Amino acid sequence: MEISIGSLDSLPVGEGRTFAIDGDMVAVFRTRAGMVHAVSAVCPHAGGPIADGLADNEVVICPLHQHVFELATGCSRSGQPPLRVYGARVTDTGEVLLSTRVPVDA
Numbered sequence: 001m002e003i004s005i006g007s008l009d010s011l012p013v014g015e016g017r018t019f020a021i022d023g024d025m026v027a028v029f030r031t032r033a034g035m036v037h038a039v040s041a042v043c044p045h046a047g048g049p050i051a052d053g054l055a056d057n058e059v060v061i062c063p064l065h066q067h068v069f070e071l072a073t074g075c076s077r078s079g080q081p082p083l084r085v086y087g088a089r090v091t092d093t094g095e096v097l098l099s100t101r102v103p104v105d106a
């Protein structure tokens with residue numbers, strides 16, 4: 001099942017926003033490269049707020065202890081367990097849809 005979180009234009013470029021999807025807190029990032037990524041909003045290290053982290057086109061850095069996670073795969077580049085990855089896509093009309101399935105290209 002996919003859930004709309006509104007228009008792509010409502011997501012700031014380069015910053016994260018948190019949404020509740022199926023009871024999970026999901027951090028959504030719109031990158032400067034034009035991609036939308038959705039990962040768990042709760043850091044697996046010690047519960048830090050991933051949506052408040054610094055993000056570029058590839059990674060987000062948790063603001064609490066600076067562990068680094070890949071936005072596309074959720075994998076940590078600093079030895080932590082991975083973030084869960086959620087499906088995210090933009091429709092022809094510019095609506096952003098999230099789902100709990102993992103994207104096939106992740």
Ligand code: FES
Pocket residue numbers: 043044045046047048049062063064065066067
């Ligand atoms: S809680 Fe995220 S790095 Fe420690």
